[in-house]
Structures are given as structure tokens and as C-alpha cells.
Amino acid sequence: MTNTLTRRAALAALTLAITLPLHAEQTGPGRRFLAGDDSTKRLAIIGADGAIEWETKVSAIHDAWVLPSGNLLLQQGWTKIVEMSPDKKTVWEYDSAKMNGNEGKRIEVHAFQRVENGLTMIAESGAGRIIEVDKDGKIQKEVKLKRNKPNAHSDTRLVRKIANGNYLVAHEADGFVREYDGTGKVVWEYEVPLFGKPKKGGHGPEAWGNALYSAMRLANGNTLIGAGNGHSVLEVTPAKEIVWKVEQNDLPGITLAWVTCVERLANGNTMIGNCHAGPNNPQFIEVTKDKKVVWSFKDFKNFGNSMPVQGVLGGKK
DSSP, X not given: OHHHHHHHHHHHHHHHXXXXXXXXXXXXXXXXXXXXXXXXXXXEEEOTTSOEEEEEEOSSOSOEEEOTTSOEEEEETTTEEEEXXXXXXXXXXXXXXXXXXXXXXXXXXXXXXXXXXXXEEEEEETTTEEEEEOTTOOEEEEEEOOOSSOOTTTSOSOEEEOTTSOEEEEETTTTEEEEEOTTSOEEEEEEOOOTTOOOBOOSSXXXXXXXXXXXXXXXXXXEEEEOBTTOOEXXXXXXXXXXXXXXXXXXXXXXXXXXXXXXXXXXXXXEEEEESOOTTSOSEEEEOTTOOEEEEEEOTTTSOSOOOEEEEOOSOO
């Protein structure tokens, strides 16, 4: 009798688990992606069904990658970069606060990337430089950055080494995207416009500025910009003409706040990270060229109002 009751209870629990909705609210076909949230201290891989496939604890976080090997490249705090295996073993680490002349200085890292020859690119705010280090932490390349308003917290947000070997840098404090060649020469720059509005403090939808978060070089040569507290996505030509944009209230039922990661997918759609927008708004959004929302993700149980890291992944391996 006891065994029968136990089996019935287990079956009831399983049935309830199957019928209860997942915590994530999604519109459209699901996307598998990497998400980092510093309000809940969680970095996770989210499956297309909205469930967490893998997660680890983090603190401050503005960048993260899933490497081709399956390892994750992430940060633990503002200075330490860690390569972690799926079973959460540290296989490599680098602490910018303690290495290569930064001892005793205020340093923050908001962007990093595994590049060619196994080197790791690290953008060091405060030091005002991009470095590429080998597995032993030795600098193999160094590029000095132009800074109009030096600030260890906001010299940079996302930085990417692009196909031509140059570096595309989102300078948050300056409000500029700058492209640097390997010698540190600025070969292109674009000041994110304020569109005639005065700056206004804050992090949510009420704020206003040009504290951009990200820039992505597209295959057509244009640059896609996540405008931070400009609440928008801009596509800008090399001649600095805005040819496409999504503004704060362009998407029905959605308010954009601090726009973080942006990405142009192979299908032509654009992914938008929506940070500090509050629980009534999705944290990650996919829109078509004509600004139709075809997918959105919202989860304020496992994540919170500060999810700056998002990146689409392939299918489950």
C-alpha cells in the first residue's frame, strides 16, 4: 500500500511539473542563448524551451562567450577573466588588476574575446588599452585607446576584434564608437547622437544619453550600435548615415531602456538586449527589418532587471 501511494505521489508530482509553465515567458519560436545577469548573479545557457540548461554564479558581468570547445569564457568581477569547462573547472584565468603593470591601479574589464592563435583580447578600462595575452598571461599585442573622458568604469563597454583585424570599441563615457587599427590609429569613429535632447540621469526608461554599450560591424560594412541609455538600435553607414533604427517605443507593448548587446542574425533579423526596463518588458527581443517582434524572452524569476549579457547560440550539442 505504501509503495502504491508513493508511486501515485511521484506520478502526480511529475504531471504537475509537466503542466506548470516554465518561468520564462516567450513569444514566437524559442531561441537558445547565453544570458548574464548581475542582479541575480547568474550566467546561464537558456534552452529554446526557456529552461536553464547550465548555469554558474557570477558577480559583476558585462561580457561572456561559449567557445567552440564548449568551454565558457566569462568574468568573475570587474578584473578577472576565467575560462571554465562545462563541469565548472577553471582551465585558465587572467586578473587584469594584478598583471602587466596594472598593480595598484583602478582597472575594470568590460569586454574580452578569444582571438586567433589562442590569444585572449582584453579591454582594460582605466589603463586605457586593449591587450592580447597568451596562455601564460604575457602581452603579445597592446593598443592604446583614445579617451575624451577617462573613467575606469566607463572607458569602454563591448569591444570586438573584427574581420579586418581592427578593433571596434564602444566608448561609453565618450559616447563614441571608434575603430582602431593594430597600431592604435583611429580609422573610423561615430558619435552617437542625442537627437537634440538634454541628457538625463538614471538607468531605466526615464534616462537619456548616448552612453552606448555595443557596436557590431555588419557584412555590408555598416555598424550596428546598441545605444545604451539612448534606448535604441542604430545601423550606421561608413559615411555616418543612419539607415535603420529601432527607438524606445517602436515595438508595440515594449519599452526599451538600456539597450545592451545587439546582433544581426543570418536571417536578417536583429537581436536586442533590453536591460533595466522593468518586469513588464522582455529582456531579449528579436525583430525583423520592418520592426516586427518575432520572438521575445522575459524571466524575472531566474533573472532580474540587470541582464546586460545576451548572445544567440546554436542548437544543443
